[in-house]
Every structure is written in structure tokens, then in C-alpha cells.
Amino acid sequence: MEPTAATERKRDRSPAPGDGASPGVETFEVHDPTDGSVIETVDVASPGRVAEVVARVRGAQPEWEAMGFRQRYRWLGRLRDWMFDNADHLADVMQAETGKVRADAELEAPFICDAINYWGERAERFLADETPPSHNPMFKVKRLRITYSPYPVVGVISPWNFPLILAYDDAMPALMAGAAVVIKPSEVTPLVAIEIARAWKEEVGGPDILDVVNGAAETGGALIDEADFIQFTGSEKTGKSVMRRAADTLTPVSLELGGKDPMIVLSDANLERAVNAAAFGGLANTGQICMSIERVYVEEPIYDEFVAQLADRVGELRQGRDDDSFKQDLGAMTFPPQVEIVSDHVEDARQKGARILTGGKRKDGAGDWYEPTVIADADHSMRVMVDETFGPVIGVMKVKDADEAVRMANDSSYGLSASVMSRDTQRAEQIARRLEVGAANIDDVLTNYFLQDLPMGGWKSSGVGFRHGEYGIKRFCRTEAIVSPRFPQGKRDPLWFPYKRRPRRAIAAVFRFLNARGLRNRLGLGKRR
Ligand code: NAD
Numbered sequence: 001m002e003p004t005a006a007t008e009r010k011r012d013r014s015p016a017p018g019d020g021a022s023p024g025v026e027t028f029e030v031h032d033p034t035d036g037s038v039i040e041t042v043d044v045a046s047p048g049r050v051a052e053v054v055a056r057v058r059g060a061q062p063e064w065e066a067m068g069f070r071q072r073y074r075w076l077g078r079l080r081d082w083m084f085d086n087a088d089h090l091a092d093v094m095q096a097e098t099g100k101v102r103a104d105a106e107l108e109a110p111f112i113c114d115a116i117n118y119w120g121e122r123a124e125r126f127l128a129d130e131t132p133p134s135h136n137p138m139f140k141v142k143r144l145r146i147t148y149s150p151y152p153v154v155g156v157i158s159p160w161n162f163p164l165i166l167a168y169d170d171a172m173p174a175l176m177a178g179a180a181v182v183i184k185p186s187e188v189t190p191l192v193a194i195e196i197a198r199a200w201k202e203e204v205g206g207p208d209i210l211d212v213v214n215g216a217a218e219t220g221g222a223l224i225d226e227a228d229f230i231q232f233t234g235s236e237k238t239g240k241s242v243m244r245r246a247a248d249t250l251t252p253v254s255l256e257l258g259g260k261d262p263m264i265v266l267s268d269a270n271l272e273r274a275v276n277a278a279a280f281g282g283l284a285n286t287g288q289i290c291m292s293i294e295r296v297y298v299e300e301p302i303y304d305e306f307v308a309q310l311a312d313r314v315g316e317l318r319q320g321r322d323d324d325s326f327k328q329d330l331g332a333m334t335f336p337p338q339v340e341i342v343s344d345h346v347e348d349a350r351q352k353g354a355r356i357l358t359g360g361k362r363k364d365g366a367g368d369w370y371e372p373t374v375i376a377d378a379d380h381s382m383r384v385m386v387d388e389t390f391g392p393v394i395g396v397m398k399v400k401d402a403d404e405a406v407r408m409a410n411d412s413s414y415g416l417s418a419s420v421m422s423r424d425t426q427r428a429e430q431i432a433r434r435l436e437v438g439a440a441n442i443d444d445v446l447t448n449y450f451l452q453d454l455p456m457g458g459w460k461s462s463g464v465g466f467r468h469g470e471y472g473i474k475r476f477c478r479t480e481a482i483v484s485p486r487f488p489q490g491k492r493d494p495l496w497f498p499y500k501r502r503p504r505r506a507i508a509a510v511f512r513f514l515n516a517r518g519l520r521n522r523l524g525l526g527k528r529r
Contacts, residue, residue, distance in 0.1 A: 028187055028215070033099035033332040034321040035366040040097075042190055045213035047222035050182075053211050054153050054226035057180035060208040061152045065178035069127075072176055073120035078204045079196075080116040083109045086199070088324065090192055094164060097189045099332030099367070101322040104285045108164035108192075111450070115172045118452040119473060123176035126470045127477060137514055138507075143484045148477035150179035151252075155227030157220045157242065158193070159234045160186035160334050161288040161390075167193040170231040170254075171210070173473040180209035184223045186234075187216045188335050221245055229476060232256070233290075236388075236414075236461045243464070254465030254475055257458060258388045259290045259416030262409035263445070264431065265306060266402060266422040267299040273443065274421040275309040281419060281445030282394035283317065283372050286330050288338070290462075291417045291439075291446055295378070295385050296396045297405040303398040307376040310396065311357035314372050319363070330392060333368040342370050342391030345384040349395065354378045359392070380411060388414065402431055410436045415459030419445050436460065 026044040031037065045053065064072065083090065091105040098105070130146040154174040158166040163185060171181045185193035190212070197212040213219055217238075224230050224245045232242045233256040246253045263281065265274045281293035298306045322328040333339050339362060346360055359373030370391055378385050378395035385395050399405045409418060417439040422428040425442055432440035438458045439448040448454055457466030465475060494503045509524070516522045 030097055030191055032096055033334050033368045040191060042214050044215040045219045050213050050219060050222035051226050053213055054182055057182060057209050057211055058153050061180040064207050064209045065150060069124040075206050076116045076120060076175060079200055080113045082199050082203050083113050093195055094192045097191045098334045101328045101331040102324050102326050108162060111165050112168045115169055115452060119173045119176040123473055126473050127177060141486050143486050145482040147480045150177040150477050151228035153227045154179045154181050154229045154476055155223040156181060156183045157232045158185050160188035163189035164192045166233045170467055174476040177473050177476045179476055182223060183212045184220050190214050224251060225249060255463045257461060257463045258414060259462050260294050260388050260412050260414040261291050261417050263293045263296045263419040264405040264409060265298040267301045268423050269421040270423060271302060271305060275313050277421060277445045278310055278394060279313045283330060283392050286333055287392035288334060288390055293445055294389050296394060297399045297408050298396060300398055300400055307396050311374045314374050315358040317372050330372055333370055333391060336368045338390055339368050339370050342389055342393055345389045346373060346393060349375050349378055349382040349384045352382050354382060406431060406434050413461045416462040417448060
């Protein structure tokens with residue numbers, strides 16, 4: 001594909017390969033959150049190094065795009081097979097750097113294998129040329145076509161909570177679209193992303209269109225400067241910095257940001273299911289999911305029973321360092337400063353009169369641990385009900401009825417997703433429609449993320465754009481509208497120079513006939529009353 005002005009601009013800014021690496025390379029340490037020990041030291045990619053990597057994959061991208069969908073799927077299919085064969089190894093790497101339990105760690109590689117198949121089998125159809133008919137009969141003589149071409153280099157900046165899924169879930173549609181991808185994983189948990197990029201090169205022998213650059217804000221900023229499209233997943237605060245930085249080069253961004261997801265429990269809900277759903281939705285991955293259930297609104301008649309059962313259920317959960325025997329339900333917190341935030345939210349709620357029914361404190365000993373916690377009688381004066389906690393804490397509030405529940409659920413700057421628990425699916429769906437969120441799960445939690453078929457993205461401060469579904473791949477493409485003649489062309493069209501009164505008036509009359517409403521009006525025979 002010919003370079004565009006925009007890619008030329010980005011190219012001009014990139015040094016030739018080899019120019020970038022600084023002699024004294026900086027490094028950072030990756031820790032095991034279960035005990036704080038150092039597990040690996042990783043080189044920081046300087047801005048020069050980032051430019052070099054982007055220039056390199058940019059050089060290989062045209063061939064990747066030209067090989068077509070089937071061939072690209074063949075390559076990614078080999079990566080899928082490698083991931084299935086090495087799922088245990090990948091889970092080990094992830095457990096070490098995140099402190100996750102096995103069940104949470106093992107989820108990630110198969111999810112990406114499914115994503116590879118989803119995009120591999122649909123990308124060609126999703127990105128096929130479209131030929132919409134003209135809405136205007138005057139243009140029926142034209143053939144209209146929309147084409148989709150990938151941004152040459154997509155930069156993916158990802159967070160620490162799902163280091164494999166959130167690095168590669170967006171990379172896969174970008175790669176299937178024909179883009180090259182450079183991932184900047186979280187500096188807290190870069191190892192699994194590095195390992196997959198290594199496998200792509202060394203085990204799969206894939207083309208040089210996928211790489212990882214490591215570091216923190218400076219490295220991420222450099223990737224924004226160099227890439228042609230940025231997919232960012234992370235906090236609201238960083239998302240705003242990313243958007244500001246991208247404005248300098250007019251680089252398009254898609255932002256998947258934080259959440260404060262509510263669950264509404266209606267009085268006709270299957271109580272036991274609602275309790276189990278709240279415990280799982282709130283505490284899976286130690287509550288470190290953007291879509292974690294962080295606040296629960298329960299209708300008055302079942303409130304006391306709900307909080308009592310939830311406290312029991314959460315009190316039974318096992319927390320500790322896991323191996324591959326699935327002996328724990330909750331692991332450590334991955335990012336040490338997050339323990340401080342969780343602790344602040346719980347103390348704030350305690351001081352303002354909420355009841356801490358179970359948990360409510362850090363665990364003693366080495367590492368970053370916080371007990372699974374249920375807070376009853378919470379309200380919106382408390383940070384735990386309004387700010388993102390991103391830890392193993394569930395706040396529960398009593399509401400008079402469904403209307404109050406909807407009002408409270410919408411009283412948030414975030415709008416990622418929500419759950420409505422009820423036996424009456426139709427009523428729950430009506431309630432879901434009133435929620436200001438990008439996704440709603442009826443009588444369920446978290447499930448929408450696993451459905452690649454559906455758009456996943458947030459309203460309000462939860463993001464800009466969507467991943468998954470047809471749009472999830474189209475966002476990595478530029479569209480081109482091509483207008484062609486259907487029939488042999490004359491020397492000139494009636495609209496062209498020289499302007500003449502009669503043909504212009506004739507065109508105006510036809511235009512009016514087609515677009516005015518009512519026969520008299522179409523014929524210009526007087527105003528309608
Ligand atoms: P973060 O915003 O601190 O960091 C995310 C990434 O951005 C990291 O790779 C980081 O190094 C990089 N970064 C930091 N400063 C940057 C800058 N100035 N320019 C470019 N890159 C920069 O987020 P985190 O703490 O890693 O992740 C937790 C947050 O992510 C939570 O708010 C959570 O809700 C959100 N999240 C959202 C989704 C979603 O799909 N909506 C999914 C998972 C996590």
C-alpha cells in the first residue's frame with residue numbers, strides 16, 4: 001500500500017533502525033506480589049528505541065497486509081496452537097508477576113485463542129468492501145464503495161490486571177486487519193506479554209509485525225508519538241493524558257478506562273444466585289477487574305437476608321498464594337499502591353457508619369494482601385460507592401425500589417457495565433435500558449466481556465470507543481469512499497462549468513420533485529398549509 005501523508009509524517013519522525021538504543025539502558029524490576037521478591041529485571045525502551053521498533057514493524061507491515069486474511073489467520077492460528085500447548089507455562093509466568101490464583105491466571109490464554117478464531121473467521125467479512133446504494137435517485141448512475149485499510153502500526157498500551165488478555169485482545173483484530181502491532185504492557189506485569197511476543201518470533205517464526213516495548217509513562221508516550229492508532233486500556237487519569245498526547249499528532253485513540261460497576265438486586269431475584277453472583281463478580285481476580293461489581297443496590301424486602309448471606313459466602317472464600325492446584329479463590333493484590341486505595345475506601349466507609357461484615361483489613365506478612373470485604377449500609381457519601389476501588393471490596397446499599405436503584409446506579413461518573421438480578425428477564429431488561437452503561441448482564445455478571453460478538457466499551461468516564469464485534473476490527477482501519485461511474489461518461493456533467501440557467505433549473509426541479517413531500521410541493525405549485 002502507498003504511504004499516506006500521515007504515515008509519512010510519522011515515518012519522518014522515526015530514526016533509522018539502530019539509531020535509537022542508548023548505551024546505558026535503564027531497567028526496572030518486576031516483583032512477585034505475594035511476597036514482594038524481585039522475579040525479573042527488564043530493560044526500559046527509550047523513546048529512541050520505541051521509534052526504532054515502530055519503524056521496523058512498519059517496514060514489514062505492507063507484506064503482512066498484502067498476504068491477505070487467510071494467510072494472516074494461518075499465522076495467528078500457529079500462535080493459538082502454541083498458546084494452547086503452553087497454557088500452563090503462560091499461567092505460571094502470569095501467576096508469578098500478578099499474584100493471581102490459578103483459576104484466574106488460566107483463563108487468559110484460552111480467551112485469546114478464542115479471540116484469534118473469532119477474528120480469523122470473520123475479519124474478511126467484516127472488512128469486505130461495502131457498496132451502499134445511493135439514497136438519492138439522481139446518483140443512481142454512480143457506484144458507491146467503502147473500503148477498509150488498516151492503520152499501518154497500532155500501538156497497544158495495557159494495564160496490569162489482565163496482562164495477557166488486555167495486551168493481546170486488541171492486538172488480534174488489529175493484526176487480522178493487516179496492521180503491525182507494538183504493545184507497551186504495564187511495567188508492573190510485562191512478562192507474559194514479552195513471552196508471547198518472543199514465542200511469535202522464536203517458536204512460531206511469525207513475520208516481524210508484532211513486538212513489545214517496555215517501560216512506564218515515557219515509553220507509552222513515545223509509542224503514542226510513533227504509532228498510527230493507539231488502543232489504551234487503563235485508568236481514567238492516564239487515559240486523559242494519552243488523549244492529550246495523541247492530539248499533538250492527531251493520532252486516533254480508543255480508550256477503555258475505569259469502572260464502578262453496579263449490581264441491582266430486585267426482590268424477585270433468586271437470592272442465592274444473586275449472592276453468589278455478587279461474590280464472584282465483586283471478588284474474582286481479587287476485585288481487580290474494570291467490570292468488577294463494586295456496589296450492590298438491594299430492594300428493601302430482601303436486603304437483610306442478602307447481606308447476611310453475602311457476608312457468609314465471602315467469609316468462606318480462601319485467600320493465599322496459589323500454585324496449580326486451585327486451592328485458593330483469591331490471590332494477592334498486584335499493584336502495591338492499590339492496597340492503599342482499598343484501605344482508604346474501607347476506612348472512610350467505616351468512619352461514616354457503614355458496617356464491615358467480613359474482611360476489612362490488610363493481611364499480615366510479606367506481599368500485598370487485602371482481605372475480601374463486604375460493607376453493608378453503604379451510601380453515596382462514602383468513597384467506596386463512588387470512586388473506583390479496584391480491590392476485593394463490595395459495598396451494599398438498601399434501596400426502596402427499582403427506581404431508586406436505577407437512580408443510584410446512574411449516580412456515577414463511570415458507565416462501564418452493570419448487572420440486574422431478577423427472575424423476570426423482561427423487567428430486568430427494561431431496567432437495563434435505563435442504565436447509563438456500555439453493557440448490562442441480566443441475572444449474571446461479567447459475561448459480556450467473553451462475548452466477542454458484542455461491543456464492549458464504556459459510557460461517560462469509562463472510555464471512548466469500543467472493542468469486540470464488527471466495530472472492534474473496523475476501528476483499526478481507515479475508510480475510503482470510492483465513487484465510480486456505472487455507465488460510459490460524457491464530456492462533461494450538467495453540474496460542471498460553464499453554469500447555465502436552464503440545466504441548473506432543471507436539476508433544481510428534479511431535486512425538489514424527489515425531496516419535497518406532497519404532490520403540489522414536489523411540483524412547486526404553492527406552499528403547504
Ligand atoms: P494505568 O492508567 O496506571 O496504566 C495503564 C498503562 O498506561 C500502563 O501500561 C502504563 O505504563 C501506561 N501509562 C502510564 N502513564 C502513561 C502516559 N502518560 N502515557 C502513556 N502511557 C502511560 O492503569 P493501571 O493501573 O495499569 O490499570 C488499572 C486501571 O485500568 C483501572 O482503572 C481499571 O479499571 C482500568 N481497566 C480498564 C479496562 C477496560 O476494559 N475498560 C480493563 C482493565 C483495566
